Amino acid sequence: xxLIVSSSxxxxxxxxxxxLLRLRTFPVILGLALLSxxxxxxxxxxxxxxxxxxxxxxxxxxxxxxxxxxxxxVLTAIVISFGMTAVLVMIGLGAYLESDSDQIDIEPDxxxxxxxxxx
Amino acid sequence: MMHWIIIxxxxxxxxxxxxxxxLRHDITLARTASVAGTAILLAIALGLATMASDxxxxxxxxxDWPAPFGIVLVLDRxxxxxxxxxxxxxxVVLIHAITTGWDARGRHFHALFQFQLMxxxxxxxxxxxxxxxxxxxxxxxxxxxxxxxxxxxARMRAGLQYVVMNLAGSTxxxxxxxxxxxxxxxxxxxxxxxxIAEIPAExxxxxxxxxxxxxxxxxxxxxxxxxxxxxxxxxxxxxxxVAALFAIMTKVGAYAILRIHTTAFGPGISATEDLAATWLxxxxxxxxxxxxxxxxxxxxxxxxxxxxxxxSMGTLLVAVAVFSQTATLAxxxxxxxxxxxxxxxxLVADLVVTRRATDALRPEPPTVxxxxxxxxxxxxxxxxxxxxxxxxxxxxxxVLDALREPEVIGWAWSAILVGSLLTIxxxxxxxxxxxxxxxxxxxxxxxxxxxEADKADAQAPATAGxxxxxxxxxxxxxxxxxFAGPVTAYLEGTxxxxxxxxxxxxxxxTPPEPEDVADTAGYGSDDxxxxxxxxxx
Numbered sequence: 001x002x003l004i005v006s007s008s009x010x011x012x013x014x015x016x017x018x019x020l021l022r023l024r025t026f027p028v029i030l031g032l033a034l035l036s037x038x039x040x041x042x043x044x045x046x047x048x049x050x051x052x053x054x055x056x057x058x059x060x061x062x063x064x065x066x067x068x069x070x071x072x073x074v075l076t077a078i079v080i081s082f083g084m085t086a087v088l089v090m091i092g093l094g095a096y097l098e099s100d101s102d103q104i105d106i107e108p109d110x111x112x113x114x115x116x117x118x119x
Numbered sequence: 120m121m122h123w124i125i126i127x128x129x130x131x132x133x134x135x136x137x138x139x140x141x142l143r144h145d146i147t148l149a150r151t152a153s154v155a156g157t158a159i160l161l162a163i164a165l166g167l168a169t170m171a172s173d174x175x176x177x178x179x180x181x182x183d184w185p186a187p188f189g190i191v192l193v194l195d196r197x198x199x200x201x202x203x204x205x206x207x208x209x210x211v212v213l214i215h216a217i218t219t220g221w222d223a224r225g226r227h228f229h230a231l232f233q234f235q236l237m238x239x240x241x242x243x244x245x246x247x248x249x250x251x252x253x254x255x256x257x258x259x260x261x262x263x264x265x266x267x268x269x270x271x272x273a274r275m276r277a278g279l280q281y282v283v284m285n286l287a288g289s290t291x292x293x294x295x296x297x298x299x300x301x302x303x304x305x306x307x308x309x310x311x312x313x314x315i316a317e318i319p320a321e322x323x324x325x326x327x328x329x330x331x332x333x334x335x336x337x338x339x340x341x342x343x344x345x346x347x348x349x350x351x352x353x354x355x356x357x358x359x360x361v362a363a364l365f366a367i368m369t370k371v372g373a374y375a376i377l378r379i380h381t382t383a384f385g386p387g388i389s390a391t392e393d394l395a396a397t398w399l400x401x402x403x404x405x406x407x408x409x410x411x412x413x414x415x416x417x418x419x420x421x422x423x424x425x426x427x428x429x430x431s432m433g434t435l436l437v438a439v440a441v442f443s444q445t446a447t448l449a450x451x452x453x454x455x456x457x458x459x460x461x462x463x464x465x466l467v468a469d470l471v472v473t474r475r476a477t478d479a480l481r482p483e484p485p486t487v488x489x490x491x492x493x494x495x496x497x498x499x500x501x502x503x504x505x506x507x508x509x510x511x512x513x514x515x516x517x518v519l520d521a522l523r524e525p526e527v528i529g530w531a532w533s534a535i536l537v538g539s540l541l542t543i544x545x546x547x548x549x550x551x552x553x554x555x556x557x558x559x560x561x562x563x564x565x566x567x568x569x570x571e572a573d574k575a576d577a578q579a580p581a582t583a584g585x586x587x588x589x590x591x592x593x594x595x596x597x598x599x600x601x602f603a604g605p606v607t608a609y610l611e612g613t614x615x616x617x618x619x620x621x622x623x624x625x626x627x628x629t630p631p632e633p634e635d636v637a638d639t640a641g642y643g644s645d646d647x648x649x650x651x652x653x654x655x656x
Binding site: 028039046076077080081084098101 | 300
């Protein structure tokens with residue numbers, strides 16, 4: 001269990017960072033999505049790993065329950081990262097349509113005074 | 120219980136959807152609502168600052184849950200100061216955006232602006248570190264929209280870079296929070312301070328990892344070396360009023376370092392006290408150098424100002440990195456100053472650049488009102504570079520004066536002084552190219568009026584309304600210098616309160632009085648439906 005969870009976090013993170021470093025829109029979006037999956041699983045693990053236990057302290061049963069807070073944190077993180085991915089896709093698309101390039105990094109000539117500038 | 124504390128979050132949160140849904144077709148209505156909202160915010164921020172100025176720490180318990188279980192908003196002098204700074208800056212920037220017509224060049228400027236204010240005020244007020252993450256996301260997602268406001272090739276690409284950078288930063292933030300929660304079992308800042316103080320130094324490895332991860336996250340926001348590289352491209356390509364508003368965004372990172380790395384991980388907590396200072400100080404020194412060299416090497420006006428912002432963040436964080444009361448006082452004074460100085464520079468640069476063909480630093484025929492713009496730019500540059508008589512000088516003097524310990528004085532003094540010199544040279548060069556060499560060029564617009572006819576609008580002289588915001592910002596800097604005595608007295612209390620960990624912890628963790636509970640039961644959930652995360656948490 002611990003091995004599966006930790007190696008899946010590791011693989012997702014490694015894949016995410018690799019894709020992030022490709023510096024092109026589509027791989028970067030995928031990479032950030034992988035990273036957000038990794039962080040979601042990681043947040044789950046921060047409340048200790050537990051199977052078949054409810055996140056509610058039962059009044060009648062044994063006092064055995066899993067920490068509910070990380071679940072709430074993960075839910076928030078999922079909502080936020082989903083929204084952010086949608087925004088990123090739209091901005092990436094906009095940047096691609098404006099400049100015919102899906103490079104994330106800005107080449108030095110883009111910074112050239114000949115360009116249309118900041119105004 | 121005092122509900123005023125949550126108003127800086129709720130008011131923009133209500134206003135923004137109203138503007139986006141109901142007022143989006145009428146720019147006049149949207150402007151009116153936005154200005155009115157910001158004015159009310161400013162008034163409330165003044166009230167909150169007065170309320171906090173007696174030195175008590177006010178705590179607002181959302182849903183009236185006691186502190187480590189529910190979310191709290193905490194108003195102390197530091198939060199009140201930051202909210203006041205935000206709303207004053209927002210007012211200046213908003214007036215500039217309206218009078219220059221920037222807000223009409225794209226859609227939803229005012230709605231995004233209000234959401235941005237909500238996020239910034241929330242980040243300053245919250246007493247819970249996961250809630251801080253949520254407010255960071257609110258302010259970031261609004262800033263993405265503002266950053267690419269009115270579009271254009273360079274801006275979209277810089278915006279994409281900015282978004283990717285910050286999304287990576289947010290992911291790191293979540294990793295840090297997970298690590299912190301796994302090792303301490305709490306995310307409330309006051310509770311963290313208590314728990315981490317109990318951790319013996321030899322078992323603190325996991326907490327120390329979390330502290331450094333958080334430091335990196337805040338360093339990204341504060342544009343600290345080696346993660347400062349997003350800032351020049353972003354600020355240089357953002358619409359100028361947005362860049363001026365972003366002057367407060369870097370301060371959010373500095374505030375988070377001050378608040379969390381002082382209160383929860385700071386001096387006196389054996390497990391983590393050496394970490395932030397060890398890494399922050401050299402990074403801040405390099406940041407000053409990067410900023411100064413960037414100012415000297417910039418070939419366009421906007422990147423030049425952006426690099427001067429990087430340099431000022433370096434100066435600010437050198438003072439923060441010492442984690443002493445006097446240095447924090449200096450850092451706070453410099454923070455207020457550099458926010459307005461950077462905003463003022465961007466606003467003046469906007470007035471100049473919209474009347475020139477380009478913001479490249481090369482002689483062009485002089486614009487209308489060359490003298491006025493030159494004077495404004497000169498004054499703002501003096502403030503930014505830190506020369507008398509404006510507050511930049513006093514700010515840097517305070518910072519230098521606070522950094523007298525033998526182990527820091529050499530690096531800090533030489534970096535700040537040499538950095539200031541390079542910044543002065545850079546600004547002097549830019550100013551003389553833009554405003555003096557221009558006057559030597561033959562035939563401004565009037566000599567060749569016909570080809571310039573289509574640019575008649577761009578060459579229109581600036582109205583009083585367009586110049587006023589920059590002037591108000593300058594007046595603020597002058598006032599900050601003139602009233603340095605009272606201001607530093609307030610900031611002295613602020614920094615004393617920030618280092619009074621026991622007072623903060625007591626105020627937050629002491630449960631409310633029983634009659635308070637009866638009075639306000641049922642509040643909170645109504646006020647908060649805009650933010651699911653808070654209820655989840």
